[in-house]
Amino acid sequence: MSGKRIVIKLGTSTLTGGGTRLSRRAMLSIAAQTAELLEAGHEITLVSSGAMAAGREALGFTKLPPHIAGKQMLSAIGQTRLMQFWAELFAIYEHTVGQVLLTRGDLARRSGYLNARDALDALLAAGVVPIVNENDTVATDEIRVGDNDNLSALVANLTDADLLIILSDISGLYTADPRSNPEAQFLAVIEHLDESHFAMAGGSGSALGTGGMTTKLQAAQLAGQSGTTTVIAPGTTPNILCRIVAGEPLGTTILPLATRRESRERWLLAERPQGVLHVDSGAVRRLRQGGASLLPVGITEIEGSFDRGDAIKLLAPNGSALAVGLAAYSADELRQLKGRSSRQIAHVLGYTFGDEAVHRDNLVLL
The missing domain is CATH 3.40.1160.10 (Acetylglutamate kinase-like)
Incomplete structure (x- = not known):
């Protein structure tokens, strides 16, 4: 072990x-x-x-x-x-x-x-x-x-x-x-x-x-x-x-x-989403294949006002619910980062909490 x-x-x-x-x-x-x-x-x-x-x-x-x-x-x-x-x-x-x-x-x-x-x-x-x-x-x-x-x-x-x-x-x-x-x-x-x-x-x-x-x-x-x-x-x-x-x-x-x-999934599903992330088809494909995190480059639009650590919902391009997860960055931060490579996070914000917008360990597919 x-x-x-x-x-x-x-x-x-x-x-x-x-x-x-x-x-x-x-x-x-x-x-x-x-x-x-x-x-x-x-x-x-x-x-x-x-x-x-x-x-x-x-x-x-x-x-x-x-x-x-x-x-x-x-x-x-x-x-x-x-x-x-x-x-x-x-x-x-x-x-x-x-x-x-x-x-x-x-x-x-x-x-x-x-x-x-x-x-x-x-x-x-x-x-x-x-x-x-x-x-x-x-x-x-x-x-x-x-x-x-x-x-x-x-x-x-x-x-x-x-x-x-x-x-x-x-x-x-x-x-x-x-x-x-x-x-x-x-x-x-x-x-x-x-x-x-x-x-x-x-x-x-x-x-x-x-x-x-x-x-x-x-x-x-x-x-x-x-x-x-x-x-x-x-x-x-x-x-x-x-x-x-x-x-x-x-x-x-x-x-x-x-x-x-199971414990994490139940908790995430029970949390009320504080905002919405719209993601592109490439992000949908990577997430559905399993084991992937959502990166800023895959985000096309942000709805609502939420803080780092809040529960958010992810929507596919057709508007269908894709997943729920915990935001690694606030809504204001993600508005600056959407569509950008993770390598640019520190340059854009002046700091970084990691490469992911939503880490795979904090994400449940619907």
Whole structure:
């Protein structure tokens, strides 16, 4: 198996090895496994907790401060140390990392969502490992995701990931708490995640982290809506990442309700088009042959006012509906680009978001 997009969420307990300080040995193991997956052709994004733990270590704090400002201070100090550790460890395997700090507020606006998606795509295309964390230094309750489990699901959606792996000190989902109920049964595969599974989840996880099994199931549910499979597994298991990607049944696997393509198609078809692109016969032929994007050269006319990322309808020369998709440029930008070669985009606009007016991954033929 190669060429998969994978998001890996690393809980604080995984990064500290169950202690109060970041474990260089545990982090080195993650870096080594990630490097192996990269060299096998996969694209990897890490969602890394541990900033506050790194800040506590730097200041010698034994407990978290009770007030928000104190926690933000630890995040500010710890985030730079956390990234320094990751950069040094990945450098051993000759891989580069890049920091991405997000809040829910960044993703609530369409423009922010697209900018975050494009930044992650650019890092992955360059062979860089994005390391994502919540921007706890400036985040408020209104814009916080609140835990890195759900943040990892949002990142899986952003990157259109095939697989989300959530590592923590939790082995997976049981029918009851195995520490108090010897009859608790382990659930290796969940085909249809529902409320009964949330009832089994119980309370929070470790004292160091902010998410327990409930937030992991929330993340799996959110990722599943985008067609992404989730695996919840123990971070202490040797070579856990490579073994999961190789198909070994470890942890709890939660299957999505739809494939990534089905999920995207349903979403696009449900979106109300904000404008119309008329395309020429050559564009119709290329699109119907399958696997092609719509380029500006194939556009003959633009109707309506829409922004980059809005849903639009494509019409053939005879006026029949051809497809729906997401615009890579605004209506005003496309009016300047219609009929032109993609090589002219940067010259005409002074910048470029890519060669395509509508990318094939964001297009559904009717």
